[in-house]
Amino acid sequence: MTTVPPAGPAVPEEPLPAVGSSPRTDAEALWSARYGWDTESRAGESPQAPGIAAVTDVIASQLAHRSVRRFLPDDVTDAQVSAMVAAAQSASSSSNLQVWSVVEVRDPQTRAQFADLAGDQRQIMAAPVFLVWIADLARAYQIAADAQAPTEGGEYVETMLVAFLDAAIAAQNAAVAAESMGLGLVYVGGVRNDPAWAAALLGLPQRTFAAFGMCVGHPDPARPSRVKPRLPQEVVWHRERYDLAGQSAPIADYDARMAEFYAGQSMAGRWTARIKARLSGPAAMSGRETMKRSLQERGFELR
């Protein structure tokens, strides 16, 4: 049955801008969402930031990033994962050491175990692909072992850090690549809740460590996630010297805005309360208070 529109004057499809205001550009709208200028207490205000004028298409898509936990059943292709890996490898690597790897997990039973391991994170089962990013000194040790060369340098905290930093920088390039293909993702730090279990699931050799996971799939448009507002730029961006005292007022402002954001998601609490909870002690660390021992057991001596 076709609905016949009533006769009458044409209705404009978009509301006209109010007198004295101008419509927001896309960059302004994305910036507003990223910094919580679209919460109720600020609605209608225009964000002020020099960077808005410099936003490229790429930066626009970065501003629009949101963690995706609801996925369609559609597959992620081998070509898409290959392109993500190529992007990851194209990121900078400390001295070109390339001390990272990634394990692609598609097997539903393995994903179910990772979901349990990470604290009942169901999105690991919902996404067709679960990537586990590995801080990887095993390859370097193997190269040295093949030549009967010394490996003392691998025992230091610094070398462990390089492997974790390399993995993170690579993974973020893969994340940007995935989003450019229309895919969605969420990082999963919960793979660190039980490093020995994660290693067993992936057959990890000594001197490799599952740093974090990443669910990848097609976002379910019926269950979209929201952009999470971040701290005002002045809190994280310092000129010439670090300023701690100046952060208090903008943090309080952010805290109020995040309370609105959480309320809109039917969640209680404040951002600063979450920070305090996380810092409170080992009971709030989901098992990760044993990380030092876990690293040492997996061959990162932490000298």
Added chain:
Amino acid sequence: MTTVPPAGPAVPEEPLPAVGSSPRTDAEALWSARYGWDTESRAGESPQAPGIAAVTDVIASQLAHRSVRRFLPDDVTDAQVSAMVAAAQSASSSSNLQVWSVVEVRDPQTRAQFADLAGDQRQIMAAPVFLVWIADLARAYQIAADAQAPTEGGEYVETMLVAFLDAAIAAQNAAVAAESMGLGLVYVGGVRNDPAWAAALLGLPQRTFAAFGMCVGHPDPARPSRVKPRLPQEVVWHRERYDLAGQSAPIADYDARMAEFYAGQSMAGRWTARIKARLSGPAAMSGRETMKRSLQERGFELR
């Protein structure tokens, strides 16, 4: 004086493809450079990878990434740094803790000191902006202190790692943003050569740590850098379970290709030799063998 072209049949501007071959697409050319398929021993071969067909404009620019150490004197604007910071903040943050900061250094004297600190890295003076990415628990500690809340959770290796991972993920988004604006950059791990000096230069409070630097500027087109080939995908990309034994043959292949690459840059040696050198022991670590103590002195207890 104008050169008059000789009369005769029109010469095609691009060589015609040889019989049985087809011209490379842009994605194939970028992929070839990234994986060293354009070295002499492989010239003319077409790279085989499923991902080539999935390359988006964003992934193409990621594939084209190269570290830039030669800059024009042109300024990087406040708007450009602001857009980089917004991109950095738009990246995922573990539990939205946002335990990182960035210090923008423009002062030439400070940059000169960082160049010394990092081991005579002159590009820090050549680039107008030097960003220092900070693993930052100081903000969280301050929030807890203001409420007289406990902070034992901040003492664990896990919490230190989260701060470093957050900083790296943020920084890589900023790097992608910078390149989308036509800027070039290079990471500088050398800021970790002397963490106490770096902290003094930036006025860093306890529980912040200069994780790495990043030179940002306009690439000098007269002194372009080359894309550095990476390991074959099969070395770093594992399916379902990690495979160490299967890496030997493709690593040997890469080692040969990198020897060609280094020779083209008037450098000697092999990639595996560099790996062995780095792993050899503290003498090859530029002072970073003291990282454990440095972290502890800066308030990261490493429990």
